[in-house]
Amino acid sequence: MRRAQLEHLIRAAAVLADDPDIVVVGSQAILGSAPDAPAALLISIEAAVFPRNHPDRADVIDGAIGEGSVFQDTFGYYAHGVGPETAKAPAGWEERLVLVSGPGTNGMRGWCLEPHDLVLSKCVVGRAKDFAFAREALVAGLVTADVLLARLGALPLCAEHLEAVRGSVRTLVA
Numbered sequence: 001m002r003r004a005q006l007e008h009l010i011r012a013a014a015v016l017a018d019d020p021d022i023v024v025v026g027s028q029a030i031l032g033s034a035p036d037a038p039a040a041l042l043i044s045i046e047a048a049v050f051p052r053n054h055p056d057r058a059d060v061i062d063g064a065i066g067e068g069s070v071f072q073d074t075f076g077y078y079a080h081g082v083g084p085e086t087a088k089a090p091a092g093w094e095e096r097l098v099l100v101s102g103p104g105t106n107g108m109r110g111w112c113l114e115p116h117d118l119v120l121s122k123c124v125v126g127r128a129k130d131f132a133f134a135r136e137a138l139v140a141g142l143v144t145a146d147v148l149l150a151r152l153g154a155l156p157l158c159a160e161h162l163e164a165v166r167g168s169v170r171t172l173v174a
Contacts, residue, residue, distance in 0.1 A: 001028045001031070001042055001044060001045060001046075001047065001077050002031075002042065003031045003035040003036075003100075003104075004104055005075070005077050006024070006028055006031045006032075006047055006100065006110065007100065007102070007104030007105045007110070008075070008104065009047050009049065009065070009077070009078075009079045010022045010024070010049070010100060010105050010108055010109075010110035011104070011105050011106050011108050012064075012065050012071070012079070013049050013051070013061045013065065013079050013081075014051070014105075014108035014109075015108070016057075016060050016061050016064050016065065017051035017054055017057040017058070017060055017061055018054070018057070019051035019052060019053045019054045019057065020107070020108050020109055021051065021052035021053055021108075021109050021111060022049050022050070022051060022052065022108065022109070022110050022111065023049060023050050023051075023052050023084070023087075023097065023110075023111045023112075024047055024048065024049050024100075024110055024111065024112045024113065025048050025049070025050070025082065025086055025087040025089075025113055025118075025121070026044065026046065026047055026048030026049075026080065026082075027041065027044050027118070027122065027133055028042070028044055028046070028047040028048075029047075029098075029112035029113040029118050030042075030112075030115060030118060030137065030142065031100070031112065032097075032098035032099070032100045032110065032111075032112025032113070033098050033112065033114065033115050033142065034115070034140075034142050037140070037142065038136060038140050040132075040133075040136045041133060041136055041137060041140070041142075045072075045076060045077040045078065046067065046077065046078055046079070046080050047077070047078075047079050047080065048079075048080045048082045048086060049061060049079050049080070049081060049082065050081060050082050050083055050084055050086070052111060055083055055084050057081075058081030058082055058083060059081055060081070061081035062079070062081030063081075065078055065079045066078050066079060066080055066081060067080065087113065087117075087121055088121050088124040088125070088155065088156060088157070089113060089117040089118070089120060089121040089155070090116075090117055090120055090151040090152075090154035090155050090156075091154040091155075091156065092154065093113060093114070093117040096113075096114040096117060097111035097112060097113065097114065098111070098112045098113075098114055099111060099112075100112055115137060115142045115143045116143050116144075116147045116148055116151055117151070118137075119133070119134045119137050119138070119143050119148060120148060120151055120152065120155060120165075120169070122134050123165050123168055123169055123172070124155060124157065124161075124165055126164075126165070126168065131168065131172065134172055135172060138172065138173065145173035148169055148172075148173060149169065149170075149173065152165065152166050152169055
């Protein structure tokens with residue numbers, strides 16, 4: 001996915017949900033902070049999103065421009081409507097969202113996870129592709145080890161899961 005495609009999804013999702021504010025929590029949220037992110041971070045054809053003011057309308061987005069939709073068939077990418085609980089990011093992530101707004105969003109606003117919050121949320125999920133994404137963001141200088149380590153304790157996880165993620169992040173930044 002490219003930045004212009006993300007802006008298109010934000011615009012379409014906002015109209016469908018009748019909400020001018022769309023939060024992007026999946027990997028393509030990286031495009032909020034890094035419009036020209038390395039290709040290795042832009043592999044996904046999906047953006048996980050929810051309407052900021054009406055999160056209950058995420059299913060409308062998923063049904064209209066989600067996976068397998070005419071929208072995906074036409075454009076080659078799609079939005080996955082999710083809930084706010086999908087973002088397993090450190091406390092305070094809502095205040096660190098990065099604004100995407102301009103001609104491509106037609107006055108609608110995309111709110112993307114800040115890169116450190118995004119990488120930590122990927123580490124919480126813990127799939128091989130999530131760690132590959134995290135590693136690439138670190139190598140590209142889009143995140144720093146110090147900030148990742150500092151925010152670890154603010155993840156909304158039970159102690160056991162937090163310790164597992166802490167070990168994974170320490171390995172990642174070593």
